[in-house]
Amino acid sequence: MGPVLAGVLQLLALMAALALAHVPLGTYMAGVYSGRRHWRVERWIYKAVGADPDTQMRWPAYARGVLAFSVVGVLLLYLLQRIQGVLPLSLGFRSVGPAQAFNTAASFVTNTNWQSYYGEQTMGHVVQTAGLAVQNFASAAVGLAVAVALVRGFARSGTGVLGNFWADLVRGTVRILLPLAAVAAVVLVACGAIQNFSGIHEVGQFFDGHGVGGSQQWNGGAVASQEAIKELGTNGGGYFNANSAHPFENPTPFTNLFEIFLILVIPFSLTRTFGVMVGSVRQGYAILAAMAAIWLGFVALMMWTEFAHREGALRIAGAAMEGKEVRFGVGGSSIFAVSTTLTSTGAVDSAHSSLTGFGGGIALLGMMLGEIAPGGVGSGLYGILVMAVIAVFIAGLMVGRTPEYLGKKIGSREIKLAALYILITPALVLVFTAFAMALPTPPRSALNPGAHGFSEVLYAYTSAANNNGSAFAGLNANTDWFNITTGLVMLLGRFLPVVFVLALAGSLGEQRPVPVTAGTLRTEKPLFTGLLVGAVLIVVGLTYFPALALGPLAEGLA
Amino acid sequence: MTHVNNSLVNTGRLLVAGLRALLVLTLFTGVVYPLAVTGVAQAFFGHQASGSEVRADGRVVGSSLIGQQGYGLDYFQPRPAAGLGVNTVNTQYKLILSGATNLAADNPRLVKAVERARAEVVRVNSTPDHKVKPSQVPADAVTSSGSGLDPDISPAYARLQVHRVAERNHLPVARVERLVREHTEGRTLGFIGEPCVNVLQLNVALRELTTGH
Numbered sequence: 001m002g003p004v005l006a007g008v009l010q011l012l013a014l015m016a017a018l019a020l021a022h023v024p025l026g027t028y029m030a031g032v033y034s035g036r037r038h039w040r041v042e043r044w045i046y047k048a049v050g051a052d053p054d055t056q057m058r059w060p061a062y063a064r065g066v067l068a069f070s071v072v073g074v075l076l077l078y079l080l081q082r083i084q085g086v087l088p089l090s091l092g093f094r095s096v097g098p099a100q101a102f103n104t105a106a107s108f109v110t111n112t113n114w115q116s117y118y119g120e121q122t123m124g125h126v127v128q129t130a131g132l133a134v135q136n137f138a139s140a141a142v143g144l145a146v147a148v149a150l151v152r153g154f155a156r157s158g159t160g161v162l163g164n165f166w167a168d169l170v171r172g173t174v175r176i177l178l179p180l181a182a183v184a185a186v187v188l189v190a191c192g193a194i195q196n197f198s199g200i201h202e203v204g205q206f207f208d209g210h211g212v213g214g215s216q217q218w219n220g221g222a223v224a225s226q227e228a229i230k231e232l233g234t235n236g237g238g239y240f241n242a243n244s245a246h247p248f249e250n251p252t253p254f255t256n257l258f259e260i261f262l263i264l265v266i267p268f269s270l271t272r273t274f275g276v277m278v279g280s281v282r283q284g285y286a287i288l289a290a291m292a293a294i295w296l297g298f299v300a301l302m303m304w305t306e307f308a309h310r311e312g313a314l315r316i317a318g319a320a321m322e323g324k325e326v327r328f329g330v331g332g333s334s335i336f337a338v339s340t341t342l343t344s345t346g347a348v349d350s351a352h353s354s355l356t357g358f359g360g361g362i363a364l365l366g367m368m369l370g371e372i373a374p375g376g377v378g379s380g381l382y383g384i385l386v387m388a389v390i391a392v393f394i395a396g397l398m399v400g401r402t403p404e405y406l407g408k409k410i411g412s413r414e415i416k417l418a419a420l421y422i423l424i425t426p427a428l429v430l431v432f433t434a435f436a437m438a439l440p441t442p443p444r445s446a447l448n449p450g451a452h453g454f455s456e457v458l459y460a461y462t463s464a465a466n467n468n469g470s471a472f473a474g475l476n477a478n479t480d481w482f483n484i485t486t487g488l489v490m491l492l493g494r495f496l497p498v499v500f501v502l503a504l505a506g507s508l509g510e511q512r513p514v515p516v517t518a519g520t521l522r523t524e525k526p527l528f529t530g531l532l533v534g535a536v537l538i539v540v541g542l543t544y545f546p547a548l549a550l551g552p553l554a555e556g557l558a
Numbered sequence: 559m560t561h562v563n564n565s566l567v568n569t570g571r572l573l574v575a576g577l578r579a580l581l582v583l584t585l586f587t588g589v590v591y592p593l594a595v596t597g598v599a600q601a602f603f604g605h606q607a608s609g610s611e612v613r614a615d616g617r618v619v620g621s622s623l624i625g626q627q628g629y630g631l632d633y634f635q636p637r638p639a640a641g642l643g644v645n646t647v648n649t650q651y652k653l654i655l656s657g658a659t660n661l662a663a664d665n666p667r668l669v670k671a672v673e674r675a676r677a678e679v680v681r682v683n684s685t686p687d688h689k690v691k692p693s694q695v696p697a698d699a700v701t702s703s704g705s706g707l708d709p710d711i712s713p714a715y716a717r718l719q720v721h722r723v724a725e726r727n728h729l730p731v732a733r734v735e736r737l738v739r740e741h742t743e744g745r746t747l748g749f750i751g752e753p754c755v756n757v758l759q760l761n762v763a764l765r766e767l768t769t770g771h
Binding site for chain 1: 569572573574575576577578579580581582583584586587588589591592594595596598599600602603606607608609610611614617618619620621623624625626628629630633637641643645646647648650651652653654655656657658659660661662663664665668669671672673676695696697698700701702703704705706707708709710711712745746748749750751752754758761762
């Protein structure tokens with residue numbers, strides 16, 4: 001069997017696993033957010049928080065909850081890094097400097113997990129497990145909560161209330177993320193991911209360059225438990241610098257496929273949750289089909305360009321193996337690269353900077369589309385629902401009817417909020433990239449010359465604004481400029497869209513549904529799926545075309 | 559004025575609620591969860607959880623998952639690891655920083671590195687009665703991995719080294735070929751990943767063969 005066929009079979013196996021999992025998981029998640037009963041442990045948590053989980057919130061209150069929780073998250077994580085030097089179990093690691101600590105705090109709270117630090121030499125046990133990994137759960141649960149609030153906006157009528165943020169946050173963590181992560185972590189350990197608190201310790205090695213003997217120093221840590229939620233919560237921040245290419249994070253070909261599954265399973269399943277909650281699973285399937293079509297198309301393109309390896313050093317080497325692990329090969333690495341950039345994950349099992357020119361472009365474009373196929377945990381669903389609003393609006397313009405989606409009129413307030421949502425991210429990416437390139441110092445952070453050097457900067461802001469976290473990692477991002485600007489871009493790129501989504505949810509929820517007539521666009525049909533994919537590619541994709549032409553297209557066509 | 563005070567008080571209350579929520583979630587996801595996973599991991603998968611250590615000659619010689627550099631030419635060579643670094647922050651340790659080169663395909667540095675690596679592989683693996691052709695050198699032999707710690711090489715690269723290893727260890731070529739075959743791992747379930755040869759385990763077996771223990 002050739003590597004191409006093996007790659008395709010892995011893709012098919014992955015699709016089969018996702019197809020099997022999405023119905024039960026999606027239905028389960030719908031139940032989690034719809035049920036009235038509180039678990040005993042949840043009631044205890046609500047008491048500790050001092051919140052009544054049964055108070056219904058309108059969108060401003062819901063948004064204030066999200067923002068308050070996140071502000072506290074940034075502050076606490078910043079503080080934890082700044083005092084690391086005096087914390088126990090910190091292995092003698094020093095406190096992190098202010099700019100880098102701000103960047104990292106913003107990064108993990110926004111579900112980005114961009115890393116301007118080397119995990120091995122920067123973060124001790126306490127910051128990793130009680131700081132970073134906690135935000136892996138919390139930021140994912142916030143994303144889920146916001147998505148569910150938007151779905152409620154579609155599902156409810158004549159009421160502006162969207163649910164209770166604290167209840168959604170706690171249920172998402174306790175009933176969805178924690179149990180799935182615990183099972184996934186044990187699977188990863190069984191396959192070889194490490195899970196210990198040995199700190200930094202001496203381990204014998206075979207050879208030390210002079211003869212048999214010698215030793216090496218290893219970082220121990222709670223790696224598997226962090227790896228599981230890092231993928232499941234579409235976070236992406238690695239325990240080690242090499243992220244999921246590191247054998248202690250991703251030891252075998254099976255764990256590679258398993259980690260891709262973890263990345264994709266909640267975002268794809270949420271389409272089922274959406275279908276159940278709006279009372280029509282077929283509406284969920286239409287969204288799922290759009291996500292799957294884009295994801296599959298991107299994987300096919302990535303495999304094609306990576307297996308063709310027609311450029312420079314890769315052609316000379318005979319395969320695109322620079323930055324890739326032998327055990328994953330080109331096929332497994334291609335599926336991972338697409339899945340991590342079409343979600344808000346940003347974990348990497350290969351060096352994206354060493355992808356072919358087009359391959360790097362596909363990774364970039366995946367993030368630029370707003371990470372909606374299937375997107376981040378929660379953020380993917382609310383992102384594509386906003387695109388669905390745009391798509392029915394475009395369709396409405398074509399036939400001269402007031403557009404509606406799921407019985408809700410898309411009026412001027414709704415379309416303004418949707419437009420703000422899709423404009424904010426490109427504005428952040430393009431403005432900050434332009435400033436960085438125009439200033440004298442920031443471009444010096446680039447490792448590679450020419451078009452690829454520009455791509456490194458463009459990739460950094462695209463990754464930050466879309467809360468992805470992967471990088472063309474040749475870029476030295478640990479400078480004050482990049483730490484501060486990417487930190488700001490991550491915060492704005494996460495929370496402005498969240499506020500727009502919640503405002504949209506509020507105004508949808510207040511409406512009474514309009515009856516379906518012969519003239520209603522049937523949004524559960526393939527025609528709509530096609531329209532949605534088209535809207536995503538044209539409306540969003542084209543925004544970035546000039547920037548893509550300067551970077552990866554120039555590199556790929558050279 | 560009361561209005562401003564009210565909203566300040568409300569914001570303060572909200573932030574306190576946020577802080578309490580975060581602390582409670584930290585207890586569950588940042589303390590209980592990692593400790594519980596560690597407990598299960600150490601109880602049932604202690605070997606893996608501690609780093610899959612490989613023992614030979616009664617001592618630990620590394621991890622089957624972590625590639626090592628510095629094998630002499632009597633042994634099988636791993637992939638290049640030009641992306642590895644050493645720690646600059648925490649210098650009381652001598653840590654290996656995992657990582658890739660991140661060089662672009664069209665970067666002249668990478669082109670040169672690949673060409674140089676290939677010439678070197680051809681040179682060291684050619685023996686008087688076995689000449690290696692540049693076209694035989696597989697890609698993994700001339701490129702650095704994503705982690706710099708790739709424990710594996712492709713079966714093609716292992717086979718390419720057989721003549722050199724056999725000659726330098728005064729072993730029959732067929733015996734070393736068999737050793738490589740025994741240490742070649744196919745794709746998981748026949749289709750997941752790529753076939754690979756674990757360099758450390760292969761070299762441990764080679765050493766057992768040459769020294770007799």
